[in-house]
Amino acid sequence: MGLRDDEILAVRDIVSILGGYWASITYVRESEGTEGRTYISGNVGAYHRCLGDFLKMYAPYADHIYSSATLIEPTSEFFEDLSGKLVKDVVFPDLRNTNARMSIYPDTWRLSSRNFARSLDRIVNRIVEICKTEESVYILAPNSRKARLIEGKLKEVLGPAPPKVDFYRSDMTMGVARGDRICIAIGLAEIPSNACDHLAWGKDPEARWLHSQSLRAQSVQAASWQAWSRVKDPNGEVESQVYCIGIRAEQVAAVVTWGSGRRLELKEISDIELPDGSTARVPRFKVQADSLIEPPRIFAEERTATNRDRHSVSEYIAGFESGEDVIALKRGRSEIENILDRATVCHTRGESAQIAYNDSNRQKGQFLPRYVKLCHSNLDQSALFLGVYFVNRSDCYAQQYLDRRREKWGYRKVVESLDDPNLDAIKRHIRPQILLQGYRFCMAVYQISRDDTVSWICYDLDNHDNSNPHVREDVKRLLAVLDGYSIPYLLEASGSEDSYHVWVFLVPTRTYNAFKFSRQIASEARIKCEIWPKQQGINSDKAEFGNPVKLPLAFHNKTGRRSTFLDPQTFESLEVVSLPGLVRLFEVPEPQRKPASKPARAPILANRPEPRYPGFHPCLQHLIDDHIQLVGGEGHAARTAIAIDAYNVGMSKEAAIGLFKHQNDFNLDYTTYQIESIYSKGLKPFKCSTLLDKCGDLVRCYCDVCPRGRYIVFSSKAYTKLS
Known part of the structure; x- marks a missing residue:
């Protein structure tokens, strides 16, 4: 034809x-x-x-x-x-984890049909910038007309052979494999605002309009996700990336959220002003799904401001997941595989473990019942609840012990697996078992797993030695912020007088993501307290374990009280706890740090004058006198050691704060908080071996002229001071 x-x-x-x-x-x-x-x-x-x-x-x-x-x-x-049949939609799992190998980078502005013309140069400049670092790139435009405009502009900039620009809903964006693994997505797919009016239902014009807009939004999201998925490696072996231009993180999260029972729920209707002065109503929807297909990694929007007051907790949140799906969300984590298997077996209510393994409920991963009865008569359920929600690293834990020489309670690491189908260690903790030493078994868990991920955040607010008599008001401010963002949590009375833990549970995420998210929450709540994770991440060389936190439902050996979960409204103890939901976080890009240069030091002289503060480690005094910049993990350890020495020599808090004024990153409020925290604990000075272990690169050069000790042993190494 x-x-x-x-x-x-x-x-x-x-x-x-x-x-x-x-x-x-x-x-x-x-x-x-x-x-x-x-x-x-x-x-x-x-x-x-x-x-x-x-x-x-x-x-x-x-x-x-x-x-x-x-x-x-x-x-x-x-x-x-x-x-004419009964139809049930179910999720077919992503067996090759293709989504897990995809990273999506949102933009900080939103493209629309109203601002496309004036944003064209901005779009082209960003494409050129990406193409300088990426070779084979698949470019997507909102529609065919805009694809031609962008391609023509690229031709002006790059010459006669610019990269080809495709568009959403083209024949190449649906069900067609591609060899490219990099996609540049310019806005989302576009369709007319009332293109779905003919499909809409409702009892009145308003209901039909909302239904039409909901169908249109789903159509836009479907076309966009189909197109982005073309660059995924079908074998799940090669990483793929999507660079968004004019697409915000919230839009990305909606586009990649798919699963059975997917639906859009109305959040709000806003009025926007059009160029001709008239207004238009624009609905905003929230995507929900009953059983979620695990989405790809979504990075948070790039932040140009370092001040937390200029950011919001919502910038870190990609979505929320139901507590009923906690097993499915953690499935595949080898650290707690046996615990998850046990939870799934319990879900089948008496069926054999083999049937439970093959049952579809295992794949769905629901954790029943929806609540946990916290009592000794239901020890199995309580232990299972703690194992599923609180155990993230299972190869070891910390056990409470009494240092009888110093008459102080502490924790020591125990290398013993918690991923036990019988949950014996956790049950000993809940009972709690009386040990031969005369006190009760109490354990703390390490938060950060060996793959540098976490599954919860903990805020520790207390009034030890009357240091914070208004601690309950701090707790209420923290809970108000969490409630304001609909963040699920559990409130725990940790066992000491006026001491509380607030737990926020996460879909397993990188430690750095949780660290930034948790500090933003504390900043908005205007509280100062201990927060886990304390580190931005761990590595096998210097910080292999992180810091442990006492597992809930513990017997507090010092006070003789048991920790309990509380009603956040009345602060009364709870006998039943509903399974808390989980927060899914965006990926937060870590800043590019320049390699730390070796600090310049004054020559080390044998006849150097005695330190100004008797009782200080001489090496720490030299760090202060030489104005050495204390950065990184070793710098943090050195600062802690200096503060502890200041406390033990009787220095005032104000004088101790002054020791750090020569640090380039000195912050009065933060330093004051850290000094007050260390002074309240009454810690003993570090041993020389501990200093060499924790900050050896900073202090080792002073050992040759140090009057302390002739033979220092630390870790598996030995340091000999020659006469």
């Missing part, structure tokens, strides 16, 4: 519209109102009849039908009506 491809597609669309019962004609403004187009859309028409014929005639006896993960039902019983 001599028709071009685009003409054939146009004929297809015309036939589809004519095959329906009626059509709507819409005029849509473009280019900030200076241009416009007329769109004709039909009702269900040929597509629905084809789908109905397929379900009724070609697959009448099928037990399973596999479809796109981005399939959208206009109404809740749409496919049941078409097929």
Whole structure:
């Protein structure tokens, strides 16, 4: 017939519209109102009849039908009506973890049809910048017309052979494999604002309008995710990346959220001003899914301000997950594999472990019941709850002990697995078992797993030695911030008088993400307290374990009290706890740090004058006198040691704070808080061996002229001071 491809597609669309019962004609403004187009859309028409014929005639006896993960039902019983069968949608797992190998980087601004023209140069400059570092790139534009405009502009900048620009809903964006592993997504897919009016239902015009906008939003998200998925490696071996231009993190999170029972819930309706001065109503929806397909990694938007007052907790939150899905969200973590298996077996209520392993409930990963009864008569359930929610690193734990020489309680590391199907150690903790030493078994868990991820955050607020008599007000301010962002949590009375732990549970995430998120929450709550994770991350060389936290439901040996969970409104003890939900965090890019240079020191002289503060470690006094910059992990250890020495020689807090004024990053409020914290604990000075272990690169050079000791042993090494 001599028709071009685009003409054939146009004929297809015309036939589809004519095959329906009626059509709507819409005029849509473009280019900030200076241009416009007329769109004709039909009702269900040929597509629905084809789908109905397929379900009724070609697959009448099928037990399973596999479809796109981005399939959208206009109404809740749409496919049941078409097929005449009872239909249940389930999630087919991402067996090769292709989503886990994809990273998406959102932008800090939002592209729309109203600002596209004035943003064209900005878009092209960003494409050129990305193409300088990436070779084979797949570029997506909102529609075919804008793809041609962008490609023409790229030709002006890059010459006669610019990268080709595709567009959403093109033939190459649906079900077609690509060799590219880098995608540049310019905005989201575009369709007219009332393109779904013919599918909308509702009892009045307002309800039909909202339903139409919901269907349109889902259609945009489906087309965008289908196109982005083209760059995923189907074997799950090669990393893929999507660089977004004009797409905010919140939009990205909505695009990649898919699963059974997917739906959009209305959040708000806002009014926006159009270029001609008129206003338009724009609804905002929140995506929900019953069983989620694990999404790819989404990085948080780039932050240019370091001041937390200029940011918000919401910037870190990608979404929330139900506590009923906690096992599915942690499935695949080898650290607690046996604990998760035990939880799944309990879910099947008496069936054998082998049946539980093969049962579909294991794949779904629901943890029943929805609440936990906290009592000794239900020891198994309480232990299972602690294991699933609180154990993230299982190869060791810390056990409380009494240092009888100093008459102080402490914790020592025990290398023993907690990933025990019988949960024996956790049960000993809950009972609690009386030890031969005369006190009760109490354990603390290490938060950071060996792959540098965490699954919870803990805030420790207390009033030890009357240091914070208004601690309960601090707790209330913290809980108010968490409630304000709908962040689920548990409040625990930790066992000491006026001492509280606030737990926030996470979909397993990098330690750095949790560190930044937790500090933003504390900043907005205007509280100062101990926060876990204390580190931004761990590595096997210097910080292999992080800091432990006492496991809940413990017997506090010092006070003789048991820790309990509390009602956040009344602060009364709870006998039953609902399974808390989990927060899914965006990936937070870590800043690029320059390698630390060796600090310049004054020559070390044998006849150097005695330190000004008798009782100080001489090496620490030299660090102070030489104004050595104390940075990184060793610098932090040196600062701690200096503060402890200051306390033990009787120096005032004000004088101790003054020791750090020569540090480039000196902050009065933060230093005051740290000094007060160390002074309240009454810690003993570090041994020389401990100093060499924790900050050897800073202090070792002073050992040759140090009057202390002739033979120092630290870790597995020895340091000999020669006479």
